[in-house]
Amino acid sequence: MAQAVPAEQKWWSGGKSPFNVEYGELMMWYFLMSDAFTFGAFLISYGTIRFASNSWPDPNEVFQSFPVFGSGLPLMFVSLMTFILIISSVTMVLAVLGGHAMDNKAVVRNLVLTIIGGIAFLSCQAWEWAHLHHEGAWWGSNPFLNMDGTKASTNFSNFFFTITGFHGFHVFSGVVINIVMLIMTLNNVFERRGHYLMIEKAGLYWHFVDLVWVFVFTVFYLV
């Protein structure tokens, strides 16, 4: 599925976008690249401290609770959160595809589903934070022992709350952006404009949020 570009197109002769991408979309990419470095710095500092520690809390012991079903269920709740985010990313792609086809209804339907997914994810995170806080974990306080039964420093909870909090804030921003997109779509703004490029930019941001979760999920919950 290559781009429909005439043969021997001269990209740099002026008068057109040499990257064949709309300005705002290109800038969204560069913003996301800088945001990737912010998250990267967070996660790498987490890794550095973890490598500098003789032992570290066992994620399967820390994250083993599920609402209603109680505890002793490691990885279950975070799997649910992960799938919610993947599915909301899929509905976002479908919204973008609907935009390409100028299909207002498809855009609205999929944006609504994406927003629901985002809110569901945030609710899960709120529950998990509340649960951990209830167990005595917070910035500067860590009730969990290290894997080898020694006393853990507060590094684990500091990094966990800072990084998942920063990610959760991104999810929240994404939900707000998607709600704005939904209102604009319902008001036929894009229909009148003749294109749905804004949906594409919001989509890029939303996928990035999903992308960051892939990393957070792996380094905090799995390894």
Add this chain to the structure above:
Amino acid sequence: MHQDNNTEITFHHEYDREASRKEVIKITVILSVITLIELALGFWLYLSHQRLGPFMVHLIKGVILILMLAKAFYIVAYFMHLKHELRNMIMTIVVPLLLFVWFIIAFLADGNSYRNLKNTYDPYHKEQSQKKVEKAEHGSKETDTKVGH
């Protein structure tokens, strides 16, 4: 060409809606399967952490990290559509990200070296970090942290 009233001239990215939809379904399945494999490996680590040697534990964790990178690739390439952009544009994104190669190696190695130095030259720290302690002294209100592990 429905982007005509845009002041910038860009060529319409070609979209066959049905083909795109099929691609989305394919990528969704791939992402779900990779996630399930990751979770299976995570459960394996959880259930037999003691029996597996340190080499196996590291191997499984390494596989999980590789699968993580595969997921990242599929999201960026297909969901974010980067694979279908012009090569020059892709390079302006991907080349700066290569900085991460240095970033990760340098900092993790630094953390590791710090731990080794501290264990070598600060015996008190090493001794303290090997003391086993009793669970739940931080005023934990729930008892379920003890159950099931």
